[in-house]
Amino acid sequence: MKAVCVCFEVHLPLPTRWYWPREGYTTPAMDNYFDIERSFNNYSRLQRDIEVINDALIDSIERGGKYTFDISGIFMEQCKWAPEIMESFRLLGKKGAHFAASPYYHSICSLFPDIHEFREQVQMHVNAIESEFGITPSTFINSELLLEQRSMEIIKEMGFECFISEGSHNLSNGIGPVHVYHNDIPTLLRHINLSEDIEKYFSDKKWSGYPLIADKFATWIANMQGDIVTLYIKYDSLHNHLQNGEKIVSFLKELPASLEAHGIEMLHPEEAAEKFKAEKLPSLQSKKTARYGMHNLMGNHAQHLYLHEIQNIGKKIEKMKHGDPGKMKAIFRYLQQSEILLEMGNDGYGHGYEKAVNNFSIISDIKRALLEEDR
Template sequence: MKDVVFMFEVHQPYRLRRDININMIRKAFERKLNVDSLEDLLFDEEQNRAILERVARKCYIPATRILIDVNRELKKQGKMFKIALSISGTLLEQSIKWNRAIIDIFSEAVAEGFVELIDQTYYHSLASLFPTSDEFIEQLAYHRGLIKDIFGVEPQVAENTEFIFNNDIANIFDRLGYKVVLTEGVDHILGWRSPNYVYRAWNSDLRVLVRNYRLSDDIGFRFSDRKWDQYPLTSDKYADWIASTSGDVIFIAIDYETFGEHHDPSTGIYEFLRWLPSKLIERGVNVEFPSIAAFNHTPKDFYDVPPWTTISWADERDLSAWLGNELQRSAFELYLYLEPYVKAVGGVYLDIWRKLGSSDHYYYMATKGGSAGEVHSYFSPYKDVVTAYRVYIEALTTLAMMLSETIMSNPQKYAIHITVPPSRAFHFYLAPGKPLGVKCRNLLELLASLQSVPIESIVYHLKRGDLSAWLRNTLFLDDLAMKLDEFAKSMEYREMVKQRDVIRDKVIEIIKQTLFYST
């Protein structure tokens, strides 16, 4: 029997204040305000709360109530209209803070048994695109923990932010123990194949369900479009389309806000949702959870998406919605630059950085035309792309400024916790153009490497000032860099090479004394 899977994306970001002023924030901190106030100075709490409460009133609560009532009636017939919900951590955070009724009704729906919860990145971020997978894995774990704490379940199915997907991302999901991953059915990846089948991730047993974007967008984008040749879309008509569509699994995925927010209740969207379950059942359509549908059928093939052709469900089904122009890419580069430092300091700084990492901030900076541009404008809280970029860069700059002041106040305390990405690691050379293939991303790796690399390499970097420059510019260890420079200047090259073990031990001693024994 053919299965139909419905998944609804539920997400709200933390939007930024439009009047961020770095000088104002600096003056505030000069008055020794608590660091917790930085979040209030960056994020627009009033707007975020107002939007959450509006969407809760128009969508989250009434739409979920419709589904609860429908399923209670269907249970009398031994039937059920199953759905999957992918709820971001930021949406759940805001709901706990400002509107517990959202949590309550989602919990009621889960308790009724017709909801399967899906894992995603906690902050609905682009963490899967970082140079290393650490942050991506951490955000999945945080989301998984929050879902268990609130709803008492541990999802077996996952999706990445905005269905961003490639073979490497699938491999991470597989290693983390997920059984099914959800993503987009992209024409150039599918080729002649249909999206309406179960696939396997490349070189993996991980099951993949790919979205039928045409049938999904009929509800998500076209439902209230009076110019559409199929308007109005009724539950009878849509159920007929589903029933007549061939394949094993038809996967429909849309924003949950479709029901009452994107399409106003006056369009008839509530009635569509209320009657669709019974119309599908009348036609013998089996509506199933993704975790079950993916194993009801044998995978047809691999869904092979190399990293250089990463897909998503937005715009041209690629990454251009978030990283398609220079504004977005430069903002993302600055954001990535801060990662090792916010993770060394932690606390409020790390939480703010992660909230700034939500994909929405980059989505607002897109310079798209046509229908894609209209969608970006619809979601953006800003009047134009330049304002979106300015506000975001000011927020990142403010965070960087405060972070720098915190680290510089006690660099030895934080430096030991800083691990930079591979692109900013220290590389050992014997001579110009002669790399040793040894790289260090943090101080512990540096100390370990200094024990084993040839003394000629240590001398080479000491005399050139490479080691001190890396410690000064990357780890903010000015005092340590100065001591190494002074030591290097105090000895001739030949003398340094002669005293091989003495030099090695002296460099290691200087680093250890500065870091671990400094008062």
């Protein structure tokens, strides 16, 4: 193996509230439908550990590491609760970290038949990254690593140089995703197993790979065939590992030297796209994929119906002549978060049916409010 690309997803969803208007209907508002207090508590719980991990990655960059962050618009908004967190990400940017673009609300809008909403949210996110970090993103990563071929034309038009998606078996036909692949723009695919070694199993003492040290991980990669391994790791998983000691901090600090000792470069995604010749992978043109498979997002009737209903709400908001369309549009966009669909899935975290009932209660209330506005 010649190179490694390491990307982190930095995102905390804004969860929906249990919504059942027992005492009558009110004017739609964010705190009617979303649990702001729970969101704040989730953020506060991670705050200290994010600072620890960011400090470790600054050290790692100074030792030759290269990292790309997919930091959602929702998370950037949450940073108002602790501005020092955003400042630590700014410092990472000054040290050489890159930032990828994605739909601002971590939304599934690329699945809408009308791609206009997708384009707007991507541009919103690009603008936010430029404003916060003074960096123009050149890599695009869709929410849940979604690959939906129609959106590729849009991100090509918007000037992105690289795209990262899920390395699922229906794309790679069981072969490890270890190349840059030819597409409308060069495409990297997440190596699921190696990403999960860090994301899921790192601190699991029952795992056969425990303890995972940087040199061991570099040896695994060095023994693989191909051009590049792409790792995409949820940032909050590093918080979970920190609860079991500081091994993850040492791992991150030591990773660049361990990879270099095995002749492996660390590259940003766009550097990999420029360095390696793109391989053909016909399935990219004909199939959809997402993290752990499309069935998690669109595997049952409730999810399909929700997607249909949310699009209809968007169309009605565009036609609003009274009330506050800006406020309604914000609610509409937060309701597109990928986690809302995932929670209604068949795996559904054990509460798929209850979540669906709750989400459709919210949808019903918004439709009622829009009808009343038209009177």
